[in-house]
Amino acid sequence: IIVSIVIFIAAFDVIKSSIKPLIGEYPSEEIINKIKNIAKELNLNAESLHHFHIHIYGAHTEITFHIRFPKDMTVFEAHNMATLLENEIREKLFIEATIHIEAY
Incomplete structure (x- = not known):
């Protein structure tokens, strides 16, 4: 027994220990800071990024987070900015990003 x-x-x-990366966990401060720096390079308010989750599937990594845009910005404009940020994250960090846009 x-x-x-x-x-x-x-x-x-x-x-x-194996399931945490699959269901999502809080990413390291290093990754968050790199993403915020990319956002700053794109003239986005990096402090508006929040609610981060990272998922690791072998060699494939995905991250999800929220970003706040001004309420007078159209959904189309916010979507384009989020897509631009997703593309930069993919190119610079080799991480697939999914961004939820919010108005404030």
């Missing part, structure tokens, strides 16, 4: 408990605990730890 003791051996099976030890095996169960070891299996639980392995599963727990």
